[in-house]
Amino acid sequence: MKVQPVRGTRDFYPEDMAFREWLLERWRQASRRAGFVEVDGPELEPLELYTDKSGPEIAEQLYWLDDKSGRRLALRPEFTPTLARMIAARQASLPEPVRWFNISRCFRYERAQRGRLREFFQWNVDLAGVEGEIADAECIAVAVDGLRGVGLTARDVEVRINDRRLLAALVRHLGVAEDRVPQVFGILDKRDKVPAETLGVMMAEAGLAAAQRQGLARILAWKDLADIDARELATPEVAAAAESLRRLFGFLAAYGIAEWCRFDIGVVRGLAYYTGPVWEVHDLGGEFRAIFGGGRYDRLLGELGAKAMPACGFGCGDAVLGLLLDDRGLRPALAAAAEFFVASAAGDNWTDILRVVRHLRGRGRATQFDLKGGSLKRQMKKAAEAAARYVVIVGDELSAAGAVTLRDMQSGEQRLVPLDALGG
RNA sequence: GUGAGCGUAGCUCAGUUGGAUAGAGCAUCGGGUUGUGGUCCCGAGGGUCGGGGGUUCGAAUCCCCUCGCUCACCCCA
Incomplete structure (x- = not known):
């Protein structure tokens, strides 16, 4: 083969395309069942749309180009900045809350790995204008509905939920120096990925005092909201964050999806822009990377040019989900290419074949x-x-009586029918 | 960006201590007598062994370079 496909991109052969369309359609259905409406923007955006928010370094991680008039453009690596721009442009007239979803092809210039490509499809659901935990619960409910829609169950995956305010309050309560906070968050993030001894080493490297290490170890051992003990709850800040999480879990129970959801102090979600609840969907076997990532970003829309507006949402890529569905044998069978197949019993009798083909296609039947x-x-x-x-x-029989033989390929039954009666 | 592993037919792989026209299964295409599918039987096409260089009488096999893929780290909006 002379010209190789661009690294991290995929060719979609019929069976791949069928799967892709099936998956994207399930995403649409789940979004619409919850009353979200679809929006989209350009795949090309000004590079500043991303560098303004994340700094010039972000350009290293995305595809960009200079167009013929010298404008520096980027292939979108995510949809959220576009969403923010769209909201900002019509903010005054948009009915609130804004309930939008988007399914887009995105590009990231990263090293491709299992479940991580340079070109992929992403499902985004965003809910803007509502501050309360009910909005976070609504988003999580849509995500769970999407998981159900592709055949997954609470025995396959779980939603791991945490709250950035809780994390922040806890490290403050432990008296961790401000410049050590990223390291401490990193330790929390590694909770399920490295052995306990390694965590201890990481804590020592972060320069934590003995009491702080003990406190952190205690926090890492939490498996449940009820495990948050009195010592930490004594702080008003921690108590408030814990109370907010309890409200969120209360809503999730009311949505009937409690069995899908679990509190997990180890969910940190980068450090980018989340301001409240954060959550990820993982396979229970821990075999794949995160399937969904979401959370609350109350300041982002304001920072991206809109008026301050609370918001939450999630993103879900097609790559990891595809791997998981393959692993669980949930990839759907390829749909039939045509409902009717016209065959000739008398050699290549094209005139008669086409007469029947025209008849069926004219009635809207795939033939x-x-x-x-x-x-x-x-x-x-x-x-x-x-x-x-x-x-x-x-x-x-066609020329003799205007009739053809209709064979049902599932039952094997066949009978002579008038052409006029074919195809409804 | 760092480290490791792997590249033989469209796919999954076999190929002895370096030895002659590089094989199998699946897939594809064709056939199994001119009005009947999925099974079965027979046959065919398809590979510059990722590419280049070197060692050797001889390289898919050994060495070097390169490209590609995979995995881990970093990052993950």
Whole structure:
């Protein structure tokens, strides 16, 4: 092969395309079931849309180019900045809350890995204008509905939920110096990924005092909201964050999805822009990387040019989800290419074949025939390959009586029917 | 960006201590007598062994370079 595909991109052959469309359609259905409406923006955006928010270093991680007039453009690495721009442009007239979803092709210039590509599809659901935990719960409920929609259950995946305010309050309560906070968050993030001894080493390296290490170890051991003990709750800040999380879990129970959800102090979600609840969906086996990432970002819209507006949402890529569905045998079978297959019993009788083909297509029926001709046996094989539900056998009866043989490929039954009655 | 592993047919792989026209299964295409599919049987096409260089009488096999893929780290909006 002379020209190689660009690293981290994929070719979608019919079976891949069928899966992609199936998946994206499930995402749409889940979004619409919750009353979200679809929006989209350009795949090309000014590079500043991303560098303004994240600093010039971010350009290293995305595809950019100079267009013919010298404008520096980037292929979108995510949808949120576009969303913010769209909200800002019509903020005065948008009915609140804004309930939008988006399914877009995104690009990131990163080293491709299992479940992580340079070109991928991402499902975004965002809810702007509502401050309370009910909005976070609504987003999580849509995510869980999306998981259900592709055939996954609470035995396959879980939503791990934390709150950035709780984390921040806890490190403050432990008396961790401000410049050590990123390291401490890093330790929390590694909770399930490295052995306990390693965590201890990391704490020592972070320069934590003995009491702080003990406190952190105690926090890391929390498996449940109820584990948050009195010592920490004594701080008003921690108590408030814990109370907010309890309200969120109360809503999740009311949505009927409590069994999918779990408190996890180890969910940190980068340090980017989250201001409240943060959550991720993981497979229970821990085999794959995160499937969904989401949370509350009350300041982001304001920073990106809109008026301050509370918001929350999530993103979900197609790559990891595809791997998980393959692993669970949940990839759907390829749909039939055509409902009807017209075959000739009398050699390559194109005139008669096309008469029937025109008739069926004119009635909106997906209809195929064997363009290479050949024996009826061969045509039947082709019809079976195409998974056609019906084969119409065209023979002498057409000119003699205007009738054709209709064969049901599932039951094997066949009967002579008038052409006029074919295809409704 | 750092480190490691792997590149043989479209796919999954076999190929002896370096030895002759590089194999299998699946897939593809064709056939199994001119009006009937999925099974079965027979046959065919398809590989510059990722590419380049070197060692050798001889390289898929050993060495070097390069490209690609995979995994981990970093990062993960």
